[in-house]
Amino acid sequence: MLPNLKKLRAKPLSPIAGCLAVLLMLIAYASPLRSGPDTDSHQSIDSGSIRITLLSRNGGRLSWSRASHRLIVFDRIRSGVWDLWMMDEWGKNQKCITCDRKALKWIDLQGKPVQPPRESIGQPAWHPDGEHIIIQVSSPDHRYACLAEHPGAGQCNELWLLAPGLQTAWQLTNVDEGNPEQGTLHPHFSFDGNKLCWTEMYEQARKSPLHQYAGSWRIHWADFDIRDQTGRPSLRNRKEHQPGIATVYECHGFNRQANALIFSSPFDERGGPERRDIFLMALDAPHSVTRLTRSSFNEHALFSPSEGRIVWMSKRENEGADWWEMLPDGSGKKQITRFNQKGSPEYRAFADGPHVTTDLSWASDGKSFVGTMQIPWRFGKGNPEVIVRIDFLE
Secondary structure (H helix, E strand, O other): OOOOHHHHHOOOOOHHHHHHHHHHHHHHHHOOOOOOOOOOOOOEEEEOOEEEEEEEOOOOOEEEOOOOOOOEEEEEEEOOEEEEEEEOOOOOOOEEOOOOHHHOEEEOOOOOEEOOOOOOEEEEEEOOOOOOEEEEEEOOOOOOOOOOOOOOOOEOEEEEEEOHHHOEEEEOOOOOOOOOOOEEEEEEEOOOOOEEEEEEEEEOOOOOHHHOOOOEEEEEEEEEEOOOOOOOOEEEEEEEEOOOOOOOOEEEEEOOOOOEEEEEEOOOOOOOOOOEEEEEEEOOEEEEEEEOOOOOEEEEEEEOOOOOOEEEEEOOOOOOEEEEEEOOOOOOOEEOOOOOOOOOHHHHHOOOOOOEEEEEEEOOOOOEEEEEEEOOHHHOOOOOEEEEEEEEOO
16 A cells, blocks of 8 residues: 555655655565564565465474365474474464473383473474374483584484374484484475485584584485384384485485485585585485486475476575476476575565575475575574465466
8 A cells, every 4th residue: 555645745855855755665665575573474476487475484494284285384493492383374373382392292212201302393294194293303411412403403303203183292213312423304204104204313523524514314214104003103114325425415205106215415525515416216226316406505305296396495596595496307497486686576575685495395286385495684583584485376
């Protein structure tokens, strides 16, 4: 809505003040996503063949339920600790589901009740049934041993499963208490929910060039049982593999047939900590690896529900990162967002970059996805991560 010009005439403006007022109006209307730093605007902008909607100004790793299209679960930091939150597909009705941790019953691997975790909970992934959520939980007594208990780093993290009704949490993996050499990162269910993939750290980060950031990891996958013979969820037939050198590996999920998984890694000596590419690995022949990208830094690659395309984040042509898409064989690469391209609608809508797109999750119909973006601190107060929704218009 435009301002009331009659009221403006009631107090004449100097030529300079008038020019400033017009300039401020132009900036405001050119940046529809700019609103108060502590509120969610839920406004949208169109940019080429996509529509971008800001869902939350404080949110990190996330998962969009395939069974209940209206539910998105994500982690959010508050007072230095991450918890799980839930919202609808347009960012409304946000509520915390793990802030009252004593309200949940926590069951360890031996089937015994344990005290609720004191530290961070995050990196959620919906099971396809729309009732179970797998999460990363910081292990106890790690405070002085782990330097990176952030859910996005995985150090000293374990996998737990939230049962239907969000009343019980079951432990699925464990790390030695306070052992900084161990960790768990980024679990993903297969499309049918019968398999789970994740990565585990077995060696802490060192000062050598290839280990200065994230340590050494292996890819893990297993059959997933919602209820085994003992009546609890469990992982069976666990397997692990390190496709390349000892470095970081991050699993991003399965293909539709669940006979291959997609991951990112520096992979070889030429990679280094600042270089990651996307790879596809056949589960029946894990040494058979196909490289899908060859550029500076690539992560968070997910197959669409129809498996017609892969969306991932890439730092291909700018100092920040944007979401791109490609065909399953790595061909047909095309940029989706242009948060770091001066003059684009999304660049104008947010503060000056660089912006770094990260985690993402598809809608069940494959027409949209939600994703996390790291933004400059000056854009708003608090956590520099926001959640946006991308709708394909064509």
